[in-house]
Amino acid sequence: MDIFETVLPFDARTHRQAATYTDTPDPEHQRTRRVWGVEPIPLDELKAARKAVATDLRWQKETAGILINGMQVATDDRSKTLILGKRAKGRENPDMAFRWKAASGAWVELTGAQIIAIADAVADHVQACFDREGDLHDAIDAAETAEAVLSVDIHAGWP
Incomplete structure (x- = not known):
């Protein structure tokens, strides 16, 4: 099954893509939706x-x-x-x-x-x-x- 990856919109001046994600099955499109988390830059x-x-x-x-x-x-x-x-x-x-x-x-x-x-x-x-x-x-x-x-x-x- 394919994985379709996305990242939620964020302000790159203060936030960045996190190392964590959430996978959700998307059987209608025969894929898994992977949504990457966003975290504040320390x-x-x-x-x-x-x-x-x-x-x-x-x-x-x-x-x-x-x-x-x-x-x-x-x-x-x-x-x-x-x-x-x-x-x-x-x-x-x-x-x-x-x-x-x-x-x-x-x-x-x-x-x-x-x-x-x-x-x-x-x-x-x-x-x-x-x-x-x-x-x-x-x-x-x-x-x-x-x-x-x-x-x-x-x-x-x-x-």
Whole structure:
């Protein structure tokens, strides 16, 4: 006898198909109807998934670059490392001129003092991204229901 399987409709944001089902004979169609159960996603799993999305958003915002005095500055990990290295040189000699390639591909002349200011702005941007992620994780952790977890707006408030 064939088995005809169905799953009851459910909100996939808060529920999932259960591992249990109910079989009911359907002799008219010479089959068995199997209806899979639906269960709520445990709150701790829902929170972990939502925090993972917030963490991914932080990474995207952190590494998307920033605009400083009209110059696009890359903030990917390699660029942050190069900027910090150049910052150390700029501290040694704030008046020294450095030829720097902006994220746009344009070459610019920057003083050590300007490099320090850029490095500080990049560091502030990165910290603001982590601060926002931490605030979101705190709000998600404080949520007591699935609806409250989902109501945390993880897309707003980023630097």
